[in-house]
Amino acid sequence: MKQYKKGAKTADSILRSHPEHGETLAMKGLVLSFLSRKAEARDLVRLGVRHDLRSHLCWHVYGVVCRGDGEYDEAVKCYKNALRLDPSNVTVLKDLAALQVHLRDAHGLCATRQSLLELKPSQRTNWLALAVAHHLSSHHEVAASVLASYASTLELRTIEAEPYEHSEVLLYRAEILREGGRAGEALEALEAAEKQGFLRDPVGSARLRARLLRETGAFEASREAFEKLLDLTPDDREVHDALREIVEEEIKERLGGEAGDDPSDADASFSSALETRLTALYRLLQERHPRSLAVRRVPLDFASGQAFE
Known part of the structure; x- marks a missing residue:
């Protein structure tokens, strides 16, 4: 259970000794925003930022509050200020990426997802999210390359442990190639995956294969x-x-x-x-x-x- 009132009291106890502590002011403002005290929360967060302009936490909290109020462009600015102070903060990067999706900022999403992949290359989500970002930006060649690079990092035991997930990645890459005007290459990739026994979606793979054959002129x-x-x-x-x-x-x-x-x-x-x-x-x-x-x-x-x- 989230104890917002208890959190506000804890912040007050700290502020009695350090009334100008920026991060505590910002966190108290964040807690109050969840208690529907929006105006007071915004004032406290702004005060916290003024007292500690060099704190990535203050800027991050400011961005969260702005996002909650529907001020998405302002929230993006706050997240970017936080990242200037702490470029490797995964939490801020994820929040920024989510907001960029909401704003349909595909170009910015590519950069953010690239940063997340470089920080956490062992997480499959980061590879797939980067491919999706480039797909949304119509960078079909880059998106397909990202998925190919991801597939090359997998060991056979990993594929066997998650066969359906791997199958979806292969089908997605073939679909990206098709959308990018490379139907022949997509068909080759699909047939190679079929021969290796990696495809687990008979309907999806059959549908894609039929479309690719049509687009290559094999009526x-x-x-x-x-x-x-x-x-x-x-x-x-x-x-x-x-x-x-x-x-x-x-x-x-x-x-x-x-x-x-x-x-x-x-x-x-x-x-x-x-x-x-x-x-x-x-x-x-x-x-x-x-x-x-x-x-x-x-x-x-x-x-x-x-x-x-």
């Missing part, structure tokens, strides 16, 4: 991958939409060399070929997934005439 392999994904999630509408788009791309590529002078003829040929191909595909899917509602519902989006009825 047939991608279509087959999405069909296999439907074996795991037959009612996932996103997968059905992706499957239809791939079939459309295959037909457009096939009909590209057969296009005539009349656009209406080309459109009619495309629509007819698409309906025929999708009808055959979903007939097979209905046999494989007789209990799936989506497999029966989706054909209504492209069927026409008697097939629709």
